[in-house]
Amino acid sequence: MSFDNAYDAITDGAGDDQHWAFGTGFDDPLAGVDRAVPADTSAVDLSTYCLMLADDALILSQRLTEWCSRAPELEEDVALANIALDLLGQARLLLTRAGEVEGAGRDEDTLAYLRDEHEFRNVRLVELDCGPGPGGDFATTIARLLVFSTWRLAVFTQLAHSADPVLAAIAAKGVKELAYHRDHAAQWTLRLAGGTDHSRTRMIAALDQIWPLVDELFTPHPVEQSLPAIAVDPATARPEFDDVLDTVLTAATLPRPTVPPMSPVAGRTGRDGAHTEALGYLLAEMQHLARSLPGATW
């Protein structure tokens, strides 16, 4: 180790994943996978389906990064950033796939930064401010993460057998990540429910707060129904979701929320581009720099 060249000391072992404190592997999950649109498949529907799954991950990732430097403990700062990174990774693969299948030359950034609110296809659950902003707190964040990751894991487990090899590969990678996210959220649900009276009260309120947006997760969309061998019918994920939630809530001795579902907007929900007021502000912040400098490369 020589001081004459500060870099000699630190470049040994360069090029391995050890550069990343807590990252996962960087293997391309799509290496060698056939990227052609499967036969007898509507490219428009497949592209839209990829957008739905991508937007869920992108918007929740954006929400989770709001905790960065604000978490209750350093370990949690690391964990929430890790989950946000996993979801961002899923979003990037899915957006790329959506653009490629669409065939209009839109890449991941065009789709993330240059679509307007009504063109986003995510479920409304992911766009809510669940803390650290005024809309929630750590318990709300955990309640949403528990519901989201349990639902998405159930969907991705089936999607890993999709007739589209690209979606199958993306889902297979996501399953491992989502299993960790679900476990993390379940552990915190137990801690908050079984910690202090105050934390228990907050955990119960948190589940009530997000529960109205649960039913929407399981409502099949025409796009999903038009891709029988490729897309997962979310209604089929409900039994696994109910089982897992029952197990966690029972272990935490928490009541199952009975709050009624939030109604659609003129029959439309997030999947149709009808969102809550929260999404516009989220996108304004996320997109403003990319839109301010057209033609710039980053």
Next chain:
Amino acid sequence: MDAELEREFDRVVGAEQRIEPRDWMPDGYRKTLIRQIAQHAHSEIIGMQPEANWISRAPSLRRKAILLAKVQDEAGHGLYLYAATETLGADREDLTRKLVEGRQKYSSIFNYPTLNFADVGVIGWLVDGAAIVNQVPLCRTSYGPYARAMIRICKEESFHQRQGYELLMTMMRGTEAQRRMVQDAVDRWWWPSLMMFGPPDAESSNTAQSMAWRIKRHTNDELRQKFVDMTVPQADALGVTLPDPELRWNADRGHHDFGEIDWTEFWQVVGGNGPCSRQRIEHRRAAHDDGAWVREAAAAYAHRQTDREAIA
């Protein structure tokens, strides 16, 4: 007895071997190390804020992922540095309290604002670059856990530095507006980066003892010169101008000469009057206080689980 232990301590340090947590060490050595490592840990944690400021607005998904991973690394660095202080008998909660009450310091560089996205690249290039120059010698510092933590940290910092530089290169090849952003960021961060090496040797109160203990291995001015010499060719390659009219190569010295640092500003920022000093501490205090109920819940839950296991 103590004299004998002290001789052994001096022998180990003098022979460039490592002091380990269970070894005897002078109180002053322990206190100096706790202060220095805690200050370093605090710097990592406070340093998350200026960069986290741009995560939500990162202009491409790739840059967002890189930035988020970097800020996450900093939380990790803070964690293992706090763990190193715990091997010396310190307590993380206590150190955090001292930080938010302003009783322990962190690197003043983080009291400057990040005003455009190029700041993210310039922090990687200049701020992480300066940190590496400061920290590489610490990989050989006499206290084992600190030295080992620093090896890992320096590797990750060097990775961050290259990513920062790569962002700037990309922006310089982009539009005129992007090039202006880079130059603006360099203009704002150059002098504060030079201040990161601390006051001039003549005014540095802790240097002599820390060098004798092999905690510190080079003086502030030596490291500052090293950084300037390293950075000037990088600035040329990038195509930016470093904002110092007196900066030029001195063939006689074999080093670059550079202008006088504004030490008035340095002491103002160190004294808590930097552009973001209050904001950074208040942010950290709010996060810590807002999370108190979560930590209490986790502790109560863990306690109850232990009781349950004891009964079963």
